[in-house]
Amino acid sequence: GESVGLHLPTLSVQEGDNSIINCAYSNSASDYFIWYKQESGKGPQFIIDIRSNMDKRQGQRVTVLLNKTVKHLSLQIAATQPGDSAVYFCAETPSGSARQLTFGSGTQLTVLP
């Protein structure tokens, strides 16, 4: 069936370095993508989203890149800080409606001092 998956379950980076978290999706009909951050014991927090008519979108210290050709999504975090340590999920929906949102299993980002 259709799935959203992540290349790496864990990622460790030095404080101040840039982080890149990857996500592959298999549903070619997906046209809306979201990245969430989840700290331990808390609910997921919206970070950034992107529609399929865009290749790149930037927020504060975060950038999402979408490659529809290979069905790949990435989240880049600039100057990673200790507070960025969390699990990051990508999610996608084929219709632009969140009511069919499919989540990946997540990548644990650990920021080393």
Add this chain to the structure above:
Amino acid sequence: DGGITQSPKYLFRKEGQNVTLSCEQNLNHDAMYWYRQDPGQGLRLIYYSQIVNDFQKGDIAEGYSVSREKKESFPLTVTSAQKNPTAFYLCASSHLAGGKETQYFGPGTRLLVL
């Protein structure tokens, strides 16, 4: 202060007992959702509601029930038929804006079986 609240933060269930998890939102969102999260896994959809007095089953609805009598509230009951209820339960809400519909999450309820 707008947002989504869930209570309690921790809930203990005895064998054969039904328990109800609360979810309230003051964001004026039409749609609300319940997800289950198990350790090291993504979110799985239990139920969702697009409008008051209407709801649909998600991927893992067996052993759960919901109601949507008010726009602001979407309580989830974990029934005794749910044999493995220990998990982290997340409520979310969304509304359509600018052609996008993003889900926003509450802080979660952790359910443990005694």
